[in-house]
Amino acid sequence: MPTLNAFYAQSGGVTSVINASAAGVIETARRHADRIGTVYAGRNGILGALAEDLIDTGLESAAAIAALRTTPAGAFGSCRYKLKSLEKNRREYERLIEVFKAHGIGYFFYNGGGDSADTCFKVSQLSQSMGYPLQAIHVPKTIDNDLPLTDCCPGFGSVAKYVAVSTLEASLDVRSMAATSTKVFVLEVMGRHAGWIAAAGGLAADHGIPVVILFPEIPFDQPAFLARVDALVKHHGYCTVVVSEGAHHPDGSFLAEQGSKDAFGHAQLGGAAPVVAQMVKEALGYKFHWAVADYLQRSARHIASAADARQAYELGQRAVELALEGKNAVMPTVERTSDSPYEYRIGSAPLDQVANAEKFMPRDYISADGYGISDKGRAYLLPLIQGEDYPAYRDGLPVYVTLQNHPVAKKLPAFEIAK
């Protein structure tokens, strides 16, 4: 069989373990040097392919690639860019094929979420539609945990662990202060459409913390919410609210859009947390504090879940094996076989069923009252935050690798990328 090169790129919002998937792809490819030549990484995702801006990962040392396992964010750069359909922008696909042909690329590994799965699926169809032999495998990644056909998505477990730990720690702080100061703490977490991340805050409730979760799946009911907060404060002396950025009113408008304006009349600056905190203050008079975790939550490799980091690597590894088995248009998946003890196997799913589908929290993972997680939700979440996988430290800070990212010499004329 001829030796073909591989293309690998990172897409969409990055995570604290997406580089572990990159390590899985690159190390596995290196172990099959008889079949796979060089892994070229796209600089800034698929844009790197369109711009023929390729990185020669073959020039990185084994130690540097291994260090990706404990380095957060996207080592090759990521992008938010979705290919249009073949009908609408045929020249982009032609360009991809020119670039792949010029660099002997026969394997395409795309590491991303739902939109990226769509891009990967379109690329996987190029063999048939444009006569260029290519195998495209999608490596799942999204903190939002909203890809279908896989039990979970790499990146999510680590955010869940960050949110659960942070909720527990900040709640202990509030509990200490509640007698004379802050009684309600509001933590805003990511998840525009699905409440998986917010749900992780519910794990702190198992440690005696009164937690109220505002899910995007449950339309906000202000009087009921305030009554709940009030009851918890009266009983426990304090409470913690974990609000998803996607929490919204029954009419669909986000809590974060509640119309705050600056002195110049410009639209509101900030998130759901300050809105909820202010609401509590006005209705109940309790002193509050609020935090918005934003990028901190998805880059917090220092508190990554060992289970998550391991799966991220395994799915990258499996993607290469699937390619070597001749597969195209598939995504390796996590198939859970047992909650406790946690057991899973790596399976695979056809990409056309993954692309553009979103997996929401099942209603029965949420408690009946809508403000917490159920036993089922807990049984789902707990295995995903198991284990610590600390990075090495030097001089007080984690040792995160920055690759050399040597560019591959261009062979083609420049290409203008559609905005």
Added chain:
Amino acid sequence: MPTLNAFYAQSGGVTSVINASAAGVIETARRHADRIGTVYAGRNGILGALAEDLIDTGLESAAAIAALRTTPAGAFGSCRYKLKSLEKNRREYERLIEVFKAHGIGYFFYNGGGDSADTCFKVSQLSQSMGYPLQAIHVPKTIDNDLPLTDCCPGFGSVAKYVAVSTLEASLDVRSMAATSTKVFVLEVMGRHAGWIAAAGGLAADHGIPVVILFPEIPFDQPAFLARVDALVKHHGYCTVVVSEGAHHPDGSFLAEQGSKDAFGHAQLGGAAPVVAQMVKEALGYKFHWAVADYLQRSARHIASAADARQAYELGQRAVELALEGKNAVMPTVERTSDSPYEYRIGSAPLDQVANAEKFMPRDYISADGYGISDKGRAYLLPLIQGEDYPAYRDGLPVYVTLQNHPVAKKLPAFEIAK
């Protein structure tokens, strides 16, 4: 010598290592059972003494007390309450003496910041002014790092480590995304008056991150700031802004007060971070993200500095030793003798010189341009974030102890605490 009991209380905003000081006090007292009887903790700080709401720490197991070393927040509850002067509220002092007398208390250990040092100093004068023999020792604690006469304050090193690690991690995230998405990330940190915490973000700059720090010590210069951000984004493709909650305009008004109002005309909800982010967006057009760490930063025991946790314990331990040496009205301190290798000894300072004084960042710890830290600042900060001191984990979450906090039977009539 007679056996006297001790009173210990936590005061003001809590930290991730104040309980380590509590462990230092209690374990050291237990080792001197011939001199110190029971350590009674005040429930919710000094309020516990006024209300005769005492906790019998003698009923806690050795394992539970040892677990305080890795448990964040205030195990006995804290409070924000400052005693008035003896002239203004004599009955409060009389009450304290009644309570101490009723429970055989001869040692007073108060664990807090500047305001608390003032309270502790007032109590230390009761021997003389009211004829009750009592030794009062202050145990320093404040994330703000603003106590004089000590090289640093327990609690600060761990916040500094959290901020340095978070700044590094989130910046790697932004760097990954900058080609097509977020170019400026703004992280708001605590420090209403002094920029010690914000300064810690500058340690990420040593890892190649373009960081702009907005200190309370440097009045905000909007055009210069925007020019700096623009230059960094043009050169690096992105930048990170670490803004202290205390950053302010030349007229003294906080950035956070920039007049944003909600739909009902209520005062602004939120912090400096969204204000700065919006400013960047409007002037430069760069896509932004922002985070407000709030309580997460000071409760993050999971990423505590080992140096900080050790000193917190040692200062608690030394407080008891000072009492046994017959001292009154003093505070154990950290005296640095070498930056590299980091060496220090435990000293002590007279409380009257500690109370109500604030230590700001020396100007020469800040870079000449006012947006970063100098080599001197770096040499000061680096030793304080050294080492990791991870808590134990069970089922994916840290094992934090909640004490039993058995109340001591009251012997006195109730007392109404002044509001």
